[in-house]
Amino acid sequence: MKKTQSSLKIIPLGGSEEVGRNCTVFEYANEIIVLDLGLDFPTEETPGVDYIIPNIDYLKKNKNKIKAIVISHGHLDHIGAIPYLISEIDFPPIYGLPLTIGLIRERLEEFGLEKKVKLKTINLDSTLKFKNFSLSFFHVNHNIPDSVGVVFKTPVGSLVHTGDFKIDLTPTDQKPIDLEKIKKIGEEGVLVLFSDSTNATEPGSTLSEKKVAEMIDQLFSQIKGRIIFTTFSTLISRIQEVIKSAEKYHRRVAIVGLAMEKTIRVALNLGYLKVKPETIIWPQKIKKISDEKIVILASGSQGIESSALARISSGKHQLVKIKKGDTVIFSSSPIPGNERAVHNLMNLLVDQGAKVIYEPLFGIHASGHASQEDLKMIISLIKPRYFVPAYGEHYMFAAHAELAKEVGIPQENIFILNNGDCLEIDKNKNAKIIKNKVKSEAILVDGLGIGDVKHVVLRDRKTLAEAGIFVIILLADRKRRNVNNLEIISRGFVFLKESEKLINETKKKIKKIAQKYLKTKAKIIDWEPLKTKLRNQISDYLFSKTGRRPMVLPLIIEI
Ligand SMILES: [Zn+2]
Structure with a gap:
């Protein structure tokens, strides 16, 4: 990329084509500030992969310029890649607020x-000063305490x-979002606003955490048997409400x-x-406490196979077995891609006699992201010259762009x-996306290997999973x-005994191909x-006969 001293560059390395692995680079002259360094979770497209992290080749090349990594909050899609990547950039x-730093x-x-990483705790009044950047922070509501928005003052303007974030005027953990401060920031003039797009397709306003707290209280007042409660494991405000209601209705809590x-x-x-x-008891004591006196707080609201709730639902958990009269509360919504796994989990629980309470039937979960x-x-409060929808997939960005137009941001801004796109803003405050893209394809983490799983491996795993070998x-x-x-040896494709005819015909075909090839005149x-x-x-032949395409692996042994 061409270096011009007087322009500001902003490059999302992740989080701009997916919900996850958030990472954005802010660069001016010889200084770089990185906002967030998160991971993404695997989908059906990436079987066997543990995590997906941003490609930081650009940061590695410019590591002497990096002055700070600033983390907006402690969710894994904002902090999760730090241990995998921090050593590569020296x-x-x-920097982050206390809970964020604690989780990192x-x-x-x-x-x-x-011991190797320099962790610096900041507060809402902190200012971080560098040669070209001055950073300050404002409080926002989200599904984890200590979430912040960031103001970057730069030589070309404020970002x-x-x-x-979400706007919650009656949160249960911390204060409402600091709209006063946000308004003031807007009045001082903002060149670019980058805003969370996750819920840009949701009409109206996001439900307040207080409403969820009221629902939890109501459920706890009515339920007679055991309560098994699951939510996102970092949703501390929700966990607090469970503890509060448990104490009110004289239940102990096992985690x-x-x-x-x-x-x-x-x-x-x-704190x-x-x-x-x-209130909190060891899980080993669950059996000693009567059903109406206990809440089991379990991780695994997303249906991940190894999680506590999945093991409970499949009868594999040592200490907790589902029985008739149990109520399982899902105070969460499936992250896109996890729906099937979560529904399977609910099926298993219901089959064993549990009652399952979940969104959207009961108002038992509120999103952590702002709606339209x-x-x-x-x-409207920030009134930026330029607007960039951030953190989300393309259809969310498109919806967010429409909202920006509705409140008066012209399309061309x-x-x-x-x-990997680079937004460049020159000293005259003209902004454009420059032609050269930065490398940004996802890096896959598989076991302890980083980036050694390539698309060929993934394709093979998919073929094996879907059509066998x-x-x-x-x-x-x-x-x-x-x-x-x-x-012929085959697994996961057809049952060999029942497909004798197909196998014999395939063998004939293989022989024909091989014999024809062996007739070559080459020495x-x-x-x-x-x-x-x-x-x-x-x-092709197997596909024409069965409609499936297993991985075909020819081994030739010479005799
Ligand atoms: Zn988050």
Whole structure:
């Protein structure tokens, strides 16, 4: 990329084509500030992958310029990639509010990196000063305390990034979003606003956390048997409401699941949760307490197979078995892509006699993201010259752009940035997306390997999962130019015994292809082209017969 001293560059490295792996680069002259360094979770498109993280080649190339990594809040899609990437960019200091830093520290400890990383705790009045940037912060509501929006003062003008946010005038954890401060920032003049697009397609305003708290109280007052409560493990305000209602209705609380345990420990240590000392009990004691006196707080609201709730639902949990009279409350909504897994979980629970309470039937969950009316309010208060929909998928960006137009931002001042796009603003405040894109394709984390799973591997895993494998073992006689024997091994494709006819016909076809190939006049036989021929032709043949395309793997053994 060409370097011009007097222009500001903003490059999203992740989070601009998906909900997750958020990471945005702000660059001016020889300084870079990075906002968020998150991960994304795998989908059906990436079987066997643990996490997806941003490509930071651009940051690696410019690591001497990085002055700070600023984190808007402690969700994994904003902090999760730190342990995987921080060493590659020489450990620049990381800034965040206390809970955010607490959760980052917890994660770094898992990787043994806590001593190497410079973690800097800031507060809402902090200002971070660098040569070309001055950063300040404003409080927003979200599904985790200590969420902030960031103001970047730069030589060409002020930028505002909301981070993830919603407007909640009656939150249960912290104060309402600081609309006064936001208004003031707007009055001082803002060049670009980057705003959370996750709920840009949702009409109206987002439900307040207070309404959810009232619902929890109401349910707890009515339910007689055991309550098993699940929510996002970082949704501390919700966990607080559960604890509050449990204490009010004389129930003890047992926490099952590593994810939930970890956040609760960090939140308790930092004073973000208030609990009477006798309320929380060890899960081992659940059996000793009568059903109407206990709440089991379990992680696993997203149906992830290894989570506590999934193990409970499949009868594999050591301490908690579902029984008739149990009520399972899902105070969450499935993240797009997880719907099937969550519904399967609910089916299993119902089959075992539990009553399941979930959104949207009961008003038992509120999103952490602003809906259309709230988004318009923020744009109106900030009154930016340019608007960039941030954090979301393309259809969300399109919806958010429409909202911006409704409140008076002209079309030509709205920029839709893909991952790797670079928005450049010159000293005359002219903005444009420059031609050269920065590398931004997703990096896949598989076990402990980072980036060693490529698309070929993924494609193979998908084929194996969907259509099985078909192995051809060919014993070939090089001298006599003859196929001596032929074996087929197949898994996950068709049941061999029941498909004798298909297998025999396929064998005939394989022999024909091989014999024809062996008749070549060439003195030395190269097996690779034969393998390719078999792979392609047998794959097509099996597809024409079955409508499925298993992975065809020819092995040629010479005798
Ligand atoms: Zn978030």
